[in-house]
Amino acid sequence: MRIALIGYGKMGKEIEQIALDRGHEIGLIIDQHNPKDLCADHLQNIDVAIEFTNPDSAFGNYLKCFEANVPVVSGTTGWLDQLPEIEKQCAEGKGFFYASNFSLGVNLFFELNKKLTKLMAPFKEYNVDMEEIHHIHKLDSPSGTALTLADGIIENHPKKEKWIEATSMKEDELSILAKRHGAVPGTHSITWHSEVDEIMIQHQAYSRKGFALGAVLAAEFMPKKEGFYGMKDLLQL
Numbered sequence: 001m002r003i004a005l006i007g008y009g010k011m012g013k014e015i016e017q018i019a020l021d022r023g024h025e026i027g028l029i030i031d032q033h034n035p036k037d038l039c040a041d042h043l044q045n046i047d048v049a050i051e052f053t054n055p056d057s058a059f060g061n062y063l064k065c066f067e068a069n070v071p072v073v074s075g076t077t078g079w080l081d082q083l084p085e086i087e088k089q090c091a092e093g094k095g096f097f098y099a100s101n102f103s104l105g106v107n108l109f110f111e112l113n114k115k116l117t118k119l120m121a122p123f124k125e126y127n128v129d130m131e132e133i134h135h136i137h138k139l140d141s142p143s144g145t146a147l148t149l150a151d152g153i154i155e156n157h158p159k160k161e162k163w164i165e166a167t168s169m170k171e172d173e174l175s176i177l178a179k180r181h182g183a184v185p186g187t188h189s190i191t192w193h194s195e196v197d198e199i200m201i202q203h204q205a206y207s208r209k210g211f212a213l214g215a216v217l218a219a220e221f222m223p224k225k226e227g228f229y230g231m232k233d234l235l236q237l
């Protein structure tokens with residue numbers, strides 16, 4: 001498979017290594033110094049593009065891939081206000097795969113979070129909050145993963161209606177505390193606490209390898225696909 005890497009930073013480089021190990025070819029690398037190379041001419045023989053850049057660049061890059069009819073695997077977080085336009089284009093035949101987190105462990109954690117929320121929901125003694133910790137270079141906050149976890153709680157708890165990036169005492173608000181520290185790859189914790197005890201679930205990434213492998217597996221899934229996909233389609237969760 002010939003892959004275009006859009007964004008050649010921490011994730012782009014990790015993905016390159018795994019893609020090469022799995023026998024793929026990197027046909028094009030786009031980074032901050034050569035964004036104009038992302039054009040139909042250069043995308044001609046590309047099977048799939050993997051995009052890990054930043055919240056401001058991602059959407060424009062997706063549209064350029066769509067113009068060249070190249071399916072996209074999107075890992076960038078913090079751009080989801082533009083999701084409706086991507087969904088529209090997918091309904092018209094473009095191929096797009098998005099995950100706020102590509103690691104197998106976090107996707108199992110998403111399911112565990114939903115199940116635990118359903119279990120805890122009837123018990124008024126317990127309230128829930130979330131903490132995420134990432135490296136100091138992260139641009140978006142809360143993390144994309146935290147937002148997916150928040151959706152999992154809000155959709156399955158009758159009292160929680162919205163998340164808030166602060167400590168909240170309101171029953172209908174889910175508090176998310178986002179911390180930035182050193183080189184932390186990504187840690188997400190959810191705590192259900194009562195006056196007498198607490199139950200905490202946590203996912204801690206030891207490195208970026210799990211994210212990168214998931215992105216390459218998604219890329220292997222995407223060539224010639226039309227429509228909008230996610231990790232549930234890949235992992236059949």
Ligand SMILES: NC(=O)C1=CN([C@@H]2O[C@H](COP(=O)(O)OP(=O)(O)OC[C@H]3O[C@@H](n4cnc5c(N)ncnc54)[C@H](O)[C@@H]3O)[C@@H](O)[C@H]2O)C=CC1
Nearest residue numbers: 007008009010011031032053057075076077100101102211
């Ligand atoms: N979905 C997931 O599993 C994961 C998502 N991420 C997300 O991926 C994104 C990238 O993360 P990192 O690689 O850690 O960031 P990074 O800052 O190390 O790399 C981003 C790269 O994009 C390049 N870039 C900037 N503007 C560009 C443009 N217009 N066109 C092409 N390249 C451009 C930068 O030069 C940089 O090399 C972030 O949004 C992060 O939150 C990160 C890890 C896992």
Ligand SMILES: O=C(O)C1=N[C@H](C(=O)O)C[C@H](O)C1
Nearest residue numbers: 077100101138143144145186
């Ligand atoms: O920026 C990162 O590094 C990460 N971003 C993703 C997110 O926003 O959830 C995934 C992972 O946590 C690492």
